[in-house]
Amino acid sequence: MSEEQPNLVTINIDGKDYQVAAKQNLVEAAKSVGIEIPHYCYHPKLEMAGTCRMCLVEIGMPMRDRAMGAPVLNEDGSPKIGWMPKPAIACGTSVSPNLHMKTKSPMVQTSRASVTEFLLANHPLDCPICDQAGECTLQAFSADYGNGKSRYRDAKNVKPRNKSVGPRVLINNERCILCRRCVRFCREILKRPILGPIQRGSMTQIDCYPGQELDGNYSMNVVDICPVGALTSKDFRFKMRVWFLKQTKSICTESSVGVNTTVWSREGKIYRITPRRNDSVNDTWMSDSGRMIYKTVDDENRLTGTRRGESSVDFDEAIDAARALLSAGKPAFVASGKMSLEEQWALKTLAASFGGDVYLTQTLAENDGFLISEDRTPNRRGALVSGLVKDFESASVAKLGAAIDAGEVKTVFVCGEDLLEQGLDAKQLKKVDIIYLGTHKNATSEEATVVLSGRTVFEKSGSFVNQQFRLQRFDAAIPGIAGTHNELDVIAALAARTITDASVETIWLSMNKDCAALAGLEFASIPADGVLLDASPWAKLAFPETGSLLYKPAGK
Amino acid sequence: MATQNYKVIPRKPLRWWEKLYIPQVIAGMKITLGIMLRKPVTLKYPEERPTIPKGYRGIPTLVKDQNGREKCVSCQLCEFVCPPKAIRVTPGEIDPNAPDAEVIEKAPKAFEINMLRCIYCGMCQEVCPEEAIWLQNEYSLNGYSRDSLVHDKEKLYELGGTLPDKHLKWKKKAEAQAHGPAH
Numbered sequence: 001m002s003e004e005q006p007n008l009v010t011i012n013i014d015g016k017d018y019q020v021a022a023k024q025n026l027v028e029a030a031k032s033v034g035i036e037i038p039h040y041c042y043h044p045k046l047e048m049a050g051t052c053r054m055c056l057v058e059i060g061m062p063m064r065d066r067a068m069g070a071p072v073l074n075e076d077g078s079p080k081i082g083w084m085p086k087p088a089i090a091c092g093t094s095v096s097p098n099l100h101m102k103t104k105s106p107m108v109q110t111s112r113a114s115v116t117e118f119l120l121a122n123h124p125l126d127c128p129i130c131d132q133a134g135e136c137t138l139q140a141f142s143a144d145y146g147n148g149k150s151r152y153r154d155a156k157n158v159k160p161r162n163k164s165v166g167p168r169v170l171i172n173n174e175r176c177i178l179c180r181r182c183v184r185f186c187r188e189i190l191k192r193p194i195l196g197p198i199q200r201g202s203m204t205q206i207d208c209y210p211g212q213e214l215d216g217n218y219s220m221n222v223v224d225i226c227p228v229g230a231l232t233s234k235d236f237r238f239k240m241r242v243w244f245l246k247q248t249k250s251i252c253t254e255s256s257v258g259v260n261t262t263v264w265s266r267e268g269k270i271y272r273i274t275p276r277r278n279d280s281v282n283d284t285w286m287s288d289s290g291r292m293i294y295k296t297v298d299d300e301n302r303l304t305g306t307r308r309g310e311s312s313v314d315f316d317e318a319i320d321a322a323r324a325l326l327s328a329g330k331p332a333f334v335a336s337g338k339m340s341l342e343e344q345w346a347l348k349t350l351a352a353s354f355g356g357d358v359y360l361t362q363t364l365a366e367n368d369g370f371l372i373s374e375d376r377t378p379n380r381r382g383a384l385v386s387g388l389v390k391d392f393e394s395a396s397v398a399k400l401g402a403a404i405d406a407g408e409v410k411t412v413f414v415c416g417e418d419l420l421e422q423g424l425d426a427k428q429l430k431k432v433d434i435i436y437l438g439t440h441k442n443a444t445s446e447e448a449t450v451v452l453s454g455r456t457v458f459e460k461s462g463s464f465v466n467q468q469f470r471l472q473r474f475d476a477a478i479p480g481i482a483g484t485h486n487e488l489d490v491i492a493a494l495a496a497r498t499i500t501d502a503s504v505e506t507i508w509l510s511m512n513k514d515c516a517a518l519a520g521l522e523f524a525s526i527p528a529d530g531v532l533l534d535a536s537p538w539a540k541l542a543f544p545e546t547g548s549l550l551y552k553p554a555g556k
Numbered sequence: 557m558a559t560q561n562y563k564v565i566p567r568k569p570l571r572w573w574e575k576l577y578i579p580q581v582i583a584g585m586k587i588t589l590g591i592m593l594r595k596p597v598t599l600k601y602p603e604e605r606p607t608i609p610k611g612y613r614g615i616p617t618l619v620k621d622q623n624g625r626e627k628c629v630s631c632q633l634c635e636f637v638c639p640p641k642a643i644r645v646t647p648g649e650i651d652p653n654a655p656d657a658e659v660i661e662k663a664p665k666a667f668e669i670n671m672l673r674c675i676y677c678g679m680c681q682e683v684c685p686e687e688a689i690w691l692q693n694e695y696s697l698n699g700y701s702r703d704s705l706v707h708d709k710e711k712l713y714e715l716g717g718t719l720p721d722k723h724l725k726w727k728k729k730a731e732a733q734a735h736g737p738a739h
């Protein structure tokens with residue numbers, strides 16, 4: 001047996017020794033070496049419950065002589081294992097040195113098949129109309145470990161179906177396997193016991209406590225954690241079968257928390273967004289409002305096409321017009337925390353080539369104490385990392401107002417923000433020519449002389465720097481809708497002389513030479529859970545965030 | 557290019573009785589006459605139609621059960637399995653006031669089979685968990701435009717008609733619902 005390293009223990013699974021991390025349960029330990037132990041009620045981010053019994057395995061320890069404490073050996077000299085007479089739950093057992101476990105023995109197999117048989121006794125034949133089909137663990141484990149046929153001849157129990165438990169969630173109690181993950185989620189994560197079991201025995205159902213409703217902005221997490229199709233999303237109900245959907249890793253743009261997400265799309269249409277596990281950012285949770293952001297893609301306010309003055313023009317003409325305005329002198333650039341790091345860097349290059357000041361907008365709202373922070377943009381810190389602004393104070397939009405009043409600015413290049421919301425007034429907007437590059441219409445785009453339509457986070461790739469200074473990458477889930485252009489291409493077309501290739505990868509090649517915090521990094525190798533950047537150059541700056549799940553700002 | 561080795565084989569000259577041609581004409585006439593006297597194998601299509609053998613795979617259609625209820629629940633398995641991707645299902649919720657709404661919940665909002673793509677393989681019929689899609693005996697399909705050969709839901713039901721169902725799974729479900737808790 002190899003030398004034990006600290007925090008590692010050796011356990012034996014199915015006759016083979018493995019080194020696994022200490023202080024974890026057997027389900028996780030087996031998973032870490034690629035062995036699946038089927039489970040329903042265990043969830044890595046919730047307390048252990050042990051209700052489903054699907055994870056039964058055989059467990060044993062090397063025997064010791066009771067009187068002497070000496071190991072008992074087999075005839076061939078190997079330690080004799082004392083197996084427990086009955087199977088035990090892997091989710092409720094922690095690893096310990098020399099623990100032995102059987103996951104494929106006949107006893108384990110019959111346990112799994114029997115648990116499955118009990119779960120299916122009252123389970124409806126609903127898979128064709130069940131939204132969970134294709135990602136249902138009951139479906140998968142019944143196929144893998146079940147008997148393949150039913151011996152049950154009695155009538156099945158009838159329970160409430162299709163019942164609303166909250167504004168965004170439905171429950172079908174016939175499909176519920178009573179794992180109580182949803183109950184624990186409400187109690188432990190929401191800290192509000194909303195869901196609970198009612199009635200007894202085979203009639204047990206999950207329902208809301210009297211006068212309660214599964215409301216709030218985190219209700220749809222129960223849909224993700226429900227291992228079956230009992231809790232389903234009203235928004236995604238009957239929209240598309242999951243096996244048609246392509247999964248793309250993305251980052252939520254709701255706030256500077258930078259929740260990791262998966263975007264599910266088919267043929268250029270997004271059907272849903274779900275959280276992606278990141279143990280340093282959002283665990284496995286996400287807000288309901290963040291899940292709905294995909295609807296902005298074909299929102300009625302979406303900008304498509306390019307416009308100059310009152311008339312639609314083609315892209316090249318709009319770029320020429322914008323270049324003429326910028327070259328006429330006294331330009332200013334308004335950047336936003338909604339832009340990706342690459343776009344911010346490209347804008348810095350553009351601003352340098354036309355010689356204008358850069359201003360950075362700020363969008364603040366209340367912290368919800370969980371996964372939505374005060375700063376409602378995903379990448380305001382990116383403006384520091386890319387070197388677009390030195391600090392927030394000197395780049396505030398209020399300074400732009402003063403500069404316009406003083407006649408120091410003639411043209412403003414605005415990236416996706418509404419200057420009226422940012423504190424400028426309509427009179428000031430009238431004094432300047434505006435070039436607007438953004439995805440949606442707003443008061444500023446209406447005032448603009450030249451409008452260029454950009455792309456949403458789902459239609460391009462790039463990276464964001466969240467409140468922890470964690471660099472996180474997002475990929476394009478769908479192609480840009482007709483009439484829109486990637487912001488990087490637009491900025492490159494305007495800065496034709498300084499940026500020759502606007503692909504994210506090439507921009508990175510220049511960017512990591514230019515930005516100290518990004519040295520040695522490559523876009524393609526940003527890991528799925530992001531990289532923490534060195535934030536020491538900005539340690540003295542004041543940030544609005546007061547902390548959220550897994551993040552406490554220093555000194556607060 | 558490498559030179560190819562080949563040999564010229566000269567055609568043999570015709571012999572005297574081959575030059576007469578008569579024996580060959582007689583041999584040909586024998587075959588013609590023999591077939592003239594046999595029962596004809598051709599059909600006067602379209603007035604006459606062939607008998608369709610059992611298990612024939614004609615055009616795919618959607619069927620209703622004996623109660624006139626649409627059987628398809630828009631599970632989209634046929635769309636998934638169809639090799640040339642001829643099927644396109646838009647799933648939808650059934651009218652909450654429909655008599656069976658409580659137990660079925662789901663039905664196709666739109667259902668299209670592009671007959672220009674369909675290869676009559678029958679996979680859709682095989683995969684359907686509700687026995688809702690069936691390949692019929694109909695084989696003659698034509699239209700004046702490409703669009704007319706993309707069958708929509710209405711057309712598919714019109715072609716499919718009714719197929720009595722042995723199981724009536726949803727009826728059993730409704731009965732269980734009326735019965736209440738079983739144990």
Ligand code: SF4
Pocket residue numbers: 123124125126127130131132133134136137138139175228229230
């Ligand atoms: S919960 Fe799973 S097994 Fe049950 S009907 Fe839905 S998909 Fe099928």
Ligand code: SF4
Pocket residue numbers: 175176177178179180181182183206225226227228230231
């Ligand atoms: S509703 Fe889902 S999560 Fe809740 S107890 Fe039932 S199966 Fe588990």
Ligand code: SF4
Pocket residue numbers: 616637638639640641642643669673674675676677678679680681691
């Ligand atoms: S018969 Fe084959 S090709 Fe035609 S619709 Fe069905 S699955 Fe598709």
Ligand code: SF4
Pocket residue numbers: 128627628629630631632633634635645680683684685686687688689
């Ligand atoms: S025809 Fe059958 S397989 Fe196709 S969607 Fe309808 S129920 Fe599913």
Ligand code: FES
Pocket residue numbers: 038039040041042049050051052053054055056089090091092
């Ligand atoms: S996962 Fe262990 S008892 Fe449910």
